[in-house]
Every structure is written in structure tokens, then in C-alpha cells.
Amino acid sequence: MSEPGWLAALRDLVDPEDLLDDPADCWTYGYDNSRQHSAPQAVVFAREASQIQDLIRFCRAHRTALTTRGLGTNTTGAAVPLQHGIVLSTERMNRLLDIDPREQTARVEPGLINQHLQDAAGEHQLFWAPDPSSAPFCTIGGNLACNAAGPRALKYGTTRDNTLQVQAITGAGEPLSAGTLTRKGVVGFDLMRLLIGSEGTLAVFTEATLLLRPRPQALATARAVYADPQHAMAAIEAILAQPNLPCALEFMDAACLDLIRDDGQVDLPENAQALLLIDIDGDADQLPQISAPIAQAASTEQCLDFQIAFGEEERETLWQARRTLSPALRRIAPEKINEDVVVPVTRLAELLQELDRIRTRHAIPIVCFGHAGSGNIHVNLMPDGSEEQRQIAYGCLDEVFDAVLRLGGTLSGEHGVGMAKREHIARELDPTSLKMMHAIKRDFDPDGILNPGKNLPDPDKFADPPNAEM
Amino acid sequence: MSEPGWLAALRDLVDPEDLLDDPADCWTYGYDNSRQHSAPQAVVFAREASQIQDLIRFCRAHRTALTTRGLGTNTTGAAVPLQHGIVLSTERMNRLLDIDPREQTARVEPGLINQHLQDAAGEHQLFWAPDPSSAPFCTIGGNLACNAAGPRALKYGTTRDNTLQVQAITGAGEPLSAGTLTRKGVVGFDLMRLLIGSEGTLAVFTEATLLLRPRPQALATARAVYADPQHAMAAIEAILAQPNLPCALEFMDAACLDLIRDDGQVDLPENAQALLLIDIDGDADQLPQISAPIAQAASTEQCLDFQIAFGEEERETLWQARRTLSPALRRIAPEKINEDVVVPVTRLAELLQELDRIRTRHAIPIVCFGHAGSGNIHVNLMPDGSEEQRQIAYGCLDEVFDAVLRLGGTLSGEHGVGMAKREHIARELDPTSLKMMHAIKRDFDPDGILNPGKNLPDPDKFADPPNAEM
Numbered sequence: 020m021s022e023p024g025w026l027a028a029l030r031d032l033v034d035p036e037d038l039l040d041d042p043a044d045c046w047t048y049g050y051d052n053s054r055q056h057s058a059p060q061a062v063v064f065a066r067e068a069s070q071i072q073d074l075i076r077f078c079r080a081h082r083t084a085l086t087t088r089g090l091g092t093n094t095t096g097a098a099v100p101l102q103h104g105i106v107l108s109t110e111r112m113n114r115l116l117d118i119d120p121r122e123q124t125a126r127v128e129p130g131l132i133n134q135h136l137q138d139a140a141g142e143h144q145l146f147w148a149p150d151p152s153s154a155p156f157c158t159i160g161g162n163l164a165c166n167a168a169g170p171r172a173l174k175y176g177t178t179r180d181n182t183l184q185v186q187a188i189t190g191a192g193e194p195l196s197a198g199t200l201t202r203k204g205v206v207g208f209d210l211m212r213l214l215i216g217s218e219g220t221l222a223v224f225t226e227a228t229l230l231l232r233p234r235p236q237a238l239a240t241a242r243a244v245y246a247d248p249q250h251a252m253a254a255i256e257a258i259l260a261q262p263n264l265p266c267a268l269e270f271m272d273a274a275c276l277d278l279i280r281d282d283g284q285v286d287l288p289e290n291a292q293a294l295l296l297i298d299i300d301g302d303a304d305q306l307p308q309i310s311a312p313i314a315q316a317a318s319t320e321q322c323l324d325f326q327i328a329f330g331e332e333e334r335e336t337l338w339q340a341r342r343t344l345s346p347a348l349r350r351i352a353p354e355k356i357n358e359d360v361v362v363p364v365t366r367l368a369e370l371l372q373e374l375d376r377i378r379t380r381h382a383i384p385i386v387c388f389g390h391a392g393s394g395n396i397h398v399n400l401m402p403d404g405s406e407e408q409r410q411i412a413y414g415c416l417d418e419v420f421d422a423v424l425r426l427g428g429t430l431s432g433e434h435g436v437g438m439a440k441r442e443h444i445a446r447e448l449d450p451t452s453l454k455m456m457h458a459i460k461r462d463f464d465p466d467g468i469l470n471p472g473k474n475l476p477d478p479d480k481f482a483d484p485p486n487a488e489m
Numbered sequence: 490m491s492e493p494g495w496l497a498a499l500r501d502l503v504d505p506e507d508l509l510d511d512p513a514d515c516w517t518y519g520y521d522n523s524r525q526h527s528a529p530q531a532v533v534f535a536r537e538a539s540q541i542q543d544l545i546r547f548c549r550a551h552r553t554a555l556t557t558r559g560l561g562t563n564t565t566g567a568a569v570p571l572q573h574g575i576v577l578s579t580e581r582m583n584r585l586l587d588i589d590p591r592e593q594t595a596r597v598e599p600g601l602i603n604q605h606l607q608d609a610a611g612e613h614q615l616f617w618a619p620d621p622s623s624a625p626f627c628t629i630g631g632n633l634a635c636n637a638a639g640p641r642a643l644k645y646g647t648t649r650d651n652t653l654q655v656q657a658i659t660g661a662g663e664p665l666s667a668g669t670l671t672r673k674g675v676v677g678f679d680l681m682r683l684l685i686g687s688e689g690t691l692a693v694f695t696e697a698t699l700l701l702r703p704r705p706q707a708l709a710t711a712r713a714v715y716a717d718p719q720h721a722m723a724a725i726e727a728i729l730a731q732p733n734l735p736c737a738l739e740f741m742d743a744a745c746l747d748l749i750r751d752d753g754q755v756d757l758p759e760n761a762q763a764l765l766l767i768d769i770d771g772d773a774d775q776l777p778q779i780s781a782p783i784a785q786a787a788s789t790e791q792c793l794d795f796q797i798a799f800g801e802e803e804r805e806t807l808w809q810a811r812r813t814l815s816p817a818l819r820r821i822a823p824e825k826i827n828e829d830v831v832v833p834v835t836r837l838a839e840l841l842q843e844l845d846r847i848r849t850r851h852a853i854p855i856v857c858f859g860h861a862g863s864g865n866i867h868v869n870l871m872p873d874g875s876e877e878q879r880q881i882a883y884g885c886l887d888e889v890f891d892a893v894l895r896l897g898g899t900l901s902g903e904h905g906v907g908m909a910k911r912e913h914i915a916r917e918l919d920p921t922s923l924k925m926m927h928a929i930k931r932d933f934d935p936d937g938i939l940n941p942g943k944n945l946p947d948p949d950k951f952a953d954p955p956n957a958e959m
Contacts, residue, residue: 119835122834122835193924195919195922195925196919199898199899200833200897200898201864201897202643202834203638203647203899203903204831205635205903206899207917208683208691208929210683210926212649213682213683215679233732234732235732262704262705302732308775361669362671363671364592365589393672428670428671430676431676432674436675440676447676451659451663455665455933456678459932462925462929
């Protein structure tokens, strides 16, 4: 790539130590955890909101694409600068500005790492609910952009449910504040929840006030094993019929259990074909009582084995099944296609049957696990690395999406759309919704400079695409 | 009013039994609970979504204002047809279409009464969280339009948090579906929460799928009385620091207690200046244990009297204080101005002090109560009926809003904007947010026919106002 025409002007705008423009330096900022790649022509590290505003105005003036990036843990390519241009990294804007234990809020910059917030909140016996598996490496800005969730979303909601207010700068370079510092509010339209989950296509977050919650004293973990996934699904329904929700309700299918058995560290009944891991939180002295109805719901007649642990070490042993799974998956199929579809909880059993049919029809391994209590299943298609299997896997994906939509589901529960699912979402959204989303995109980002090529499919007519001047 | 030019065409469109066009019949549809009045020129009763679509298209073609109305319990004039035109009543579109106890969802038409839904859900040991005090008379469509809440919002959230999917028709006459039938979803922008709370200015709801929850077995009620409102505020903070939230945490100030004493039905300590009512839900056998930390937090040294009741009758006795309040308020000041401001919970004490200063400065009675656990206080200014006091009251209102915004609060927690607060919200929202809201309004309602004169203040430039052809 030759040097873009705007680069000299960018060097005037940005402090040299906050700018990368050597192609070799820029290269690493072209990836995220999707393993897609497209190199930016410059990387800018913002340290304050005014710099972000200046940069967005610069990008408007030069019609240059701007892709905001936290620490790149996204799995859908949402942080990959598809049209090159500039990557805005928030990693140096990572301060915890304020934590108010009485009000149970934290005011943060977008580059703060989720785990760092949890650590600081923990000192006050508080926590922030979103707990994606990338929590040790992902930023709050990324959590906001993707409406991150995790197992605890079942009881405590997603990022959208745990944010009070955001400060952001639109694609027009205009600052706004959305949401309220209060726990309720109905003044004006809900712009905050509109921005959360919009994957950096409408505005760039510069600050957020997050709602923390008092941390329950204690945690119990239960592990229930079934000879048939359908029995596990029946148990999930019975558990959810209790007023006390568990704070995690995770499922693993027979293919997962085979991988775990191969690993040799976890002891499982021979005929186990499905497993539930259940976390229950509450006051230490009440936890056995709180757990009792959940344990009863899980210990159906068809349950092969039920164990519950209240101590840290025993709990870890039960979670071992889950912890050995992800590395095993990556080992056997480094190019696995990992989808995170959701269906209504009562349709999970049908979804699993449908996935069985797809697996058999195409002779491709499919491994399913995930946040079943929310109806959210991570469907992993496992091609063997050959081009033929890769083609088959993408064909299967199409059938998986069909099944999910037929069952009243949605194509993504928490990973988002990014590049990966962009061409599929018109199957789920109706034409009026898409039209309104495109109109809102134009309202917030009239030149289409923010994260182009992501989230929404291209509209029939749109502002001229930004020009990367390559 | 002479007959508008479009009325003959409307008579062709709508079945005579679903149309009112006699001014005397139309008159009653010009009110809501705000006691504002502006008569429509016609009232149309819809029975299905296609009729709503036809009507919106008719209004676009004739540039006629369309104000959608449930049962008119709104207190801000949101259902008053300010520009006359047509009122669309959903009261004949009131079916509970489906209740799915396994999935814990209800699919409803917009005219269904909240209480009817609660009754049907109750048969399955389920409930829908929003519980505005108008629940016996208000519709789900109205709850959606206003993002209705109520005491239980503290633990279970507002309408926005308890709705999975809505079907609606935009002001352009185009149908859309927003949200998902699943408990999680991140495909596209969050149009559902954008529409909820937009007071019928963006689209008309034709159907909704609501998230129900398992009904806790039992309820305990506690009543705590304090000699100083500041002590009550300290107790609220201590209660909220517990991981188990009460399902209601209601406050009453000294002026409320005077009214209650006058009524003579409730026995209160002589020096009582503040009262908290606390509802705690849970399993019957665990309720004493669950209540214990909340009771401990409320029973501070400064607490004059603490009572807790687990039986239905005793609970009712404790709630009697609250039940006698509203009729008493209405009796002594039929023209009371009732605001529902919100501040961060830790700023409640300052808000009460500020209200004391306003009360003293202007010698006007101010009575405060409300959902203090959410920071949401109903501030009742009580002019005596004279024009002079009325003027003073409206002047005070200005000072109340100033204080609320200075404390980081919002002008409305649940009542909404409607006509009443429309000219005030630019004090709270920044110019970019207002500009984006106006842009979104134009996207959804290009001719400005839906509920004109409500919610957002007029933009500097806007589509020509609809013409009522009076």
C-alpha cells in the first residue's frame, strides 16, 4: 500500500507517541479474535474524549474509515478495519475514573479491562454483571459495543441491562450523553440501549457509568449428567420454573463429553450424553436452602448423576469439565466455526434434534455447549482443515441458521454480527426494521465512516462509501 | 368545529360500529388522567393490525394527526389529541393471544388490561413485572408506550426490561417486528427499547410478547418509621447494600404522615417524620431468613418503630398507610401538581433538603412519597386552588427541576413527558441527543402525524405540521 494522502495531516493532528503509521506496526491492529485480517493504514491511541472527537472530524473531512478497537477479543471481525483507514485504539484510555460504593456505580473509560473493573468493584463487595469468557483481556468499550453477556446474564442481564449512562461521539463528530445516572428514567428516546450493541457503527464511546451490584456472599455449583440431551432440556425448563434463578446454567452435549473423556481428567458416567453445570449464588447460610428447589428440579428420574458443591475446591472440580473443553476444541479443529445462536428455551430440544440431523446428513462433527438457561447455544462446526470440509461446514451453517429462525430464534446471542453474520441478518430482520436501522445509521454517521462493512448489510442506496485513498 | 374534509373518506374506511364522529361522543376521548383536554374529530376502534396500518396510511394521505390511546390513565397528557384529528383507541383490541407457561411468555394485543394479564399469568404461578398503580385500568399498549414501572421495578425492572418482542406500525404505515422471542439477542440495533417509552410518537404497537416470571410463593411487608427523613435515607442505602433486593421500597415524608394521621386509621409514633414500606418476596419457608438482613438494615438506631408481617391481613394493615394517602391528597388539593423526578439514591437526602427549602421559601405545601429504592420520588405540589398559588406552584416546579438536574437526576422516572414536561426536557438532554431523537422521529414518522406535540420539544426545522383541517 502506498501512503494515503491524509497521513501527513494525521501526523499534524496526533502526538507521534500516540500514532503508528509504519505498515509493520499497523499489521497487528488488523486482526481480532475472528482470525480475519485487514491492515489499517494508521493506528491512533486516544487518551481523552476531545482527541476522539478531533479524530472523527478528521476522518469525516478526509472521508476515511475509522474502526474503533478495544483489545480485539471479538470473534466476528467487528474490530477488523475492513476498509483499512484508521484504527482508533482505546487501550491507553483505560482509567477507572470513579467507583461509588454507596451508589453502586463505576465511571470508566472505554479501554478499561473488564477484569480490572471486577477487581476494583470486588474490594467493595460489588461486581459488574457482564462476564464474557474474555473478561481478563476484553475492554468495557468492547463490552458496550457488542452488548457483551456471559453465563451470569441469565440472572443479571447483559451489558445493556447493567449500564446507566454513556458518553459518546457520533460519526458526525458530535458529543452526546445517553441514559441517566439514575436507576429509572423515561425522558426522550432510549438512545443508550440503541448505541450499546451497535458495534461501533453509530458512535464511539468515550466514558460509561456502569451499574454494579452487591456481590452475593457465596456460590454453590451443581453438576447434573443425563443419558439423553432431551432429559437435560426438561431439567432446564424445571429449573427455570423456580423463582430463584441460578446465576449460570450451562449445557454440554455428547460430543463435548467425548472430548472431556479423551482428556482424561474428569470422571463421567459411561452412558452420559449431556451435562448441566449450575451455579447458584446467595447468602452463605441460606445457600443450601436456596439450592434445594434447583437441585430437585435437576435431579429428575432420568438424571444419571447429580453432585453439588459448596466449597471452592469442590466447585472447581465440577467446573473442570467446562474448563478442559475449549482448549480441546481448539486442538482438534483450529478452524472451527463457532456460532452462538439462541432459541426460546422450550425449543432447545428441537434445535438439538435438528443439529443431529445436520451432523448426520453432512458427516461433519458439530459440538454444542453454552448458556442453555438463556437458550443460547454455542454451535461449533468442526471441519478437518480440508477445503472440502470447509465448504461443507459453511453449507451446514446455512441449515443451522434456517433451523434457528424456524424455531423462533436469533442468529446471535452475544458474539454479535461484525463481518461474520452481516450477510445473514436480513434473514432475521424484516425490511422495515432494516430500513429504520439504515436510517439511524445515516443520522448518526452521515458519511458512513464508522466501522464500515460491519453489522448491517449494505442498504440499496447509501451515502458514498468512505475512500481509503489506497 | 366544522366537519373536517377527511371525515367522509374515513367513514368509507372504517366500519360504522368502530367509528365515533359525533362531537359529543368524541369529547370523552379528548381527556386522559392529566385532566388536559383537546377533543378529537373522530375516534376509531381498531380490531386488528391491518386496520391500524390502513388508518396510519389514511392519516398520512390526509396529513391528519393520529393519537393512539389505551384507557387514558396517563398523567402527562400523552394520550390527549392536542392537534385534534383522529384518536385510535385500542380498547377493542384487547385479547390475550397466547400464554406459554413453559416458556414464561404472553403474547398480547395492545388493549389488554395489565390486571387481566396478571390474572391469567397468576393461574400459572407467573406474573408480569410492571405494576403501575393504574394496573386495574391501564393497557399493556399504554405500558409499552410509557415504559411503565411501579414499585416492583426496583427488583424486576420496567416494561423495557420485561418485553421480548413488539409488533408495530411506523408513522410511514410500515409494519415491523422489533426484539426477539429469545431471552438474549444482539442482531441489529435495539429498536424495541427505542420504541418502548416513545409515547406513540414513532410507531403504534399492534402486538407484544412479554416476559413473565415465576411468582414468588410468599411476601413479607415491613414498616419502618423514623424521626428524620435523613435517617430513612440512610436506611434505604443500607437495604440496597444487601444482595437480596426487596421487591418494593417505598418512602413517605412528614407531610404524608400528617395526612395519614388526619385520616385517623393508622397508628403512628408521635414524632414520626418519615416512613418506609418494604415488600420482600421469596419462598414461604425461607422468607424470615431472606428478610433478616433487610430488617436489620432498616432497624437502625434512629428507627422509632419497626414492624414486619408475614400474614396477608397483617401485611395489609401495614400498607394501610400508603392506601389512605392518595385519596387524602386528592381531597385536599384536587389540582395538585404531581411530578415523578428521580435522583441517584445517594442524593435523595439532598433532594429532600432542597424541597424543604423550596417549601419554606414559597409557603406552598409539598408532599413527597414514592419508589425511593429506585431514587424515584413523587413530588406533589399542593396549590390551594387560587390563581396566585397556582402561579407559585409552577414557579416552584422550575426550582424542583433545577435541583433534580443539579443532583444528577432525571425529570421523570415513570410518568413520562407527554405534554406536561415537553418544554422542560431540553434542560436535561444535550443538543446532539435531541438532534438524533428528532432525526429518528423523522425516520419513523416522516409526516409527523403520530401524537404531534408530545414528548420531544419542537425541533428548529421539522416537516410541516399535520393539518387538522378544522
